[in-house]
Amino acid sequence: MENILQLLSNPIVSAVLMALAPLLFILPYALVTIYIEMKMAAHIQNRLAYMQTGWHGTLQPFADILKLLQKEDIIPTAASKFLFILAPYLVFVGTYSSFAVLPFSSAFIGSNIDLGIFFLIAVSSLVVVGLLMSGWASNNKWSLFGALRSAAQIVSYEIPSALAILGVVMVSGTMSTQEMTHFQDGGIGQWIIFGGNLPLWQKLSLIPFMIILFLIYLVSSMAEVNRTPFDIPEAESELVQGYNTEYSGMKFAIFYLAEYANLFLVSAVVVILFFGGWTSPFGTFLSGPVWGAFWFVTKGMLFVCLNIWLRWTLPRLRVDQLMYVSWKVLTPFALLCVLAIGLIVVM
């Protein structure tokens, strides 16, 4: 017993354990989200989706994963082998390391650093490197197209999303994600989308800007995770499957997992930035570390569902229109909002 405690208090061991904890969340989350996505898509389209494996097909995601695990892992002859193998892991690492700064509850955060949200912006860009790598290493023109498109897209949308985050940071006065959540503690009225816990006149004048910032961040986060209407890097009707055309088996599964993990990541960031993180919407009612985790995941999943809903509703943009939206619509609006918020906060 004492040995175990000693082992746990070893900084390296505890760091490893803390690092593995989000994985325990991501894996079941991905399975659930795959299920939800399929079911939502199906019901939107008057279908039922899978019904045969387990009750209403609940075991189907497991079956899918098993299938992917068993599939032959093909590496094209002309591919650059090392980069080809490295790319999916790099994509996943980029996403996964961002989970370090997600405050799941008041008691759990991977790493409560002061520059939390800044770290998140920086690290999640690592995904681009992985995508470029996979596209180039596949030695497939469609993959290369997809990779270049996704690089252009993610880099462009970093700017409005960073500006949106900047606006929130100005309101909350902190970059630490945990601090930011504490800032919003105390019920639905304290959430940053409603102005946080600032004086009333400031809150009221902040609300319209906050809503715009929220929309900007929502749109650019959708672009960052390559979801419809911004899924041009993997637009199956244009680029076959984009950067992951040549991937199969486990490597494809990792891309898939990274995509879903990324989806939750950006939804969680929306929650942290605008919707109070792990705080309960009812103030102190149903609050506490465990309830906190519940609220955090629930709110995150709501935004994941919103993403799914949009995906099965909207057509896809073209690459130049994508750039138009980023540079000519989102960025100017975000800049204006940041300016206005700055003025309001300073006054």
Place this chain on the structure above:
Amino acid sequence: MAAVALYFSDIYRSLRSIVIGMGVTINQMFQPVVTLQYPIEKKAMPERVRNRLYMNFDDCIGCELCANACPVDCIDIEVMKAPATENLGVTSTGQKKRIYVTKFDIDIAKCCYCGLCVYPCPTECLKMTDVYEFSEFDRHNLIYNFSTMTPSEIETAKGKIKVFEEEQAAKKAAAAAQAAAAKAAAPVPPSSPDPSSQTPPPPANPDSGNAQPNT
């Protein structure tokens, strides 16, 4: 100025159409599903459905009209004309059978389900059923043999035909001899028609140059 107005109206219309689209999809989400859980639930087939071809061999008179009508040649028939003395029975429609059908194969893998073979059949022995699940692991299993004649029966039939032909030939020879004896100067009658020919009944208007309506 117009450009600015366009810029803002674009944003407005985009947001509006997104909201409208989401309204449509969320509304559909609560509509009843239209799909069937196929192997468990099955759709009732309408009366005229055309699926697997079925052939009632007892009624076949070996006319080969179906094989001629088939656009993809999936019906393979071999027939032998039976001796006139042989009684092959009658079909359920009352037609007398005169031909041994030694082979009646339908290659259902080739079949295009057009139903053209069904219409010309004089005894209505071919029909398209509502069975649509008949996949096989071996392609050869999709060749359906409908002929009920066993090889030994075919041999017997061949023997009978041979005997009959010989009898006929003998009769002809006898008749010829008789005729020759009766009228030594008279010309020899033409030989008997080829017994193996099995032409289908002649078409209604063989020498018509143009299409003739039914009535």
Place this chain on the structure above:
Amino acid sequence: MTAQEIHDIIKAQFSDAVLEVKIEGARDPFIKILPEKIKDVAQFVRDHAQMKFDYLMCLSGVDYKGKLGVVYHLYSLTHGHKIVLKVEVSTDTPNVPSVESIWKSANWHEREAFDLFGIHFEGHSDLRRILLPDDWEGHPLRKDYEVPEFYNGMKVPY
């Protein structure tokens, strides 16, 4: 305009190019044109103000057993009348001037006729096989075409 009037105009312009005409009793009245003149006639009927055959409905190659033919079905969107032009060439030297420069729709139709009948359209910008593979031998819709036993070393009825 009736087919007779169309014929009269063409006849007046190209008296030596009109070989045969069938208007009475034909399902589609046609005018048979001397092959060498077909392009001029086509240009003429397209640009003539009264005819304005601006729409080439169909261009078909036909093998008349020993002779190859090309049939042009023309229609005028302006006037709503139609006419059929036909040319016939010998199988040995199947050269017909291309009408691609007059009606662009002839481009693929002529390629198809070249592909399946071996009719050579002179002046066509891109006369390649269109439906069959580039290495196919022979022109399958000719009546004397025999199905090859081997294609690229593979036995054909496998």
Place this chain on the structure above:
Amino acid sequence: MIKTTLDIARTSTGKSLRTEEMVVNMGPQHPSTHGVLRLEVVLDGEIVVDVIPHIGYLHRCFEKHCEHMTSYQQVIPYVDRMDYVAAMTNEMAYVVAAEKLLKIEVPERVHYIRIIMAELQRIASHLIAIGTFGIDMGAFTPFLYYFRDREKILDLFEMTCGARLLYNYMWIGGLSHDLPPQFVEKAKQFCVDFKKTMKEVNDLLNYNEIFIKRTANVGVLPKDLAINYACSGPMLRASGVDFDLRRDDPYTLYNKFEWNVIVGKGEVGVVGDVWNRNMVRQNEMWESVRIIEQALATLPEGDVKKAIPKRIRPTPGDAYGRVEGPRGELGFYIVAEDSVTPFRIKARAPAFVNLSVINEISKGAMLADLVAIIGSIDIVLGEVDR
């Protein structure tokens, strides 16, 4: 001359920046080529410099097969397989040509039923066209809404002739079956239900701003070019040419009904762009529903098999019959000699002719626009390659 980024780079810097164009094979296996079409696309970045279509991957020797038939009737199952999403109109085109060749007059009821079937088939085909076009644009859901309604049409067909896709229903001189008892009622019900779906998809797809941005002003086909390329059907009408064979070269009793020819008006872009092509299809379905409703209301009695000839042996000669298929002018040129076998059948496939214009209208577009253009032409490769 298309201004590529290469040209821009040259003119702006004055230096010769050497960049290379990329040649990409789009197809034969590609999600948005609607079959086995192969496009050799020369790309400068995302911009299409040249498109070279290669067809023939689905060539099934339709014309050669026809010359080996033992009767004119046997061609009909093959005709079905030419354009497998609009088999009824194919049959209609063939029987119209054959009846012209044989000089057969068919009873009025046959005409009415043929019109109902052809219009239902037009709706079914346009549903696929718009649905798959939506998929090309990234919107998957409208496709399934339209397929849901297409199933109802196929159910009607199955009830009538026993097949869902390849019907062999229209015969030379008549029809293989008369309408089943509940057909009229069910078809009327379908018309009512279908109008609701069309409105929904208009909201969800056709008037969606993203969709409009993707399709308006893209792949513009000018009027004179459309005529010169002999484009037909929605493609021609979207370019502003008011021409519909059903009205302008009536082949059956279409002039008895009240309906409009839909012409592209350039509501959100210019006339002749991708959006107009799609919208002409969408609005044509309304007109088809109108025709069906009228035909169902005034369906005459009669024997549908009365005029079917027992044996078809036309006098030598040739005939070209054409109908307005969902994709455009579908014509069959039949040459007959004194025989029961057709001497030569040439199919004038609308998709074949419409596709030939792709090189002309996709230069200078972006790769994603090329997908939109292919989708808007509404090709069926079975028909292109025959």
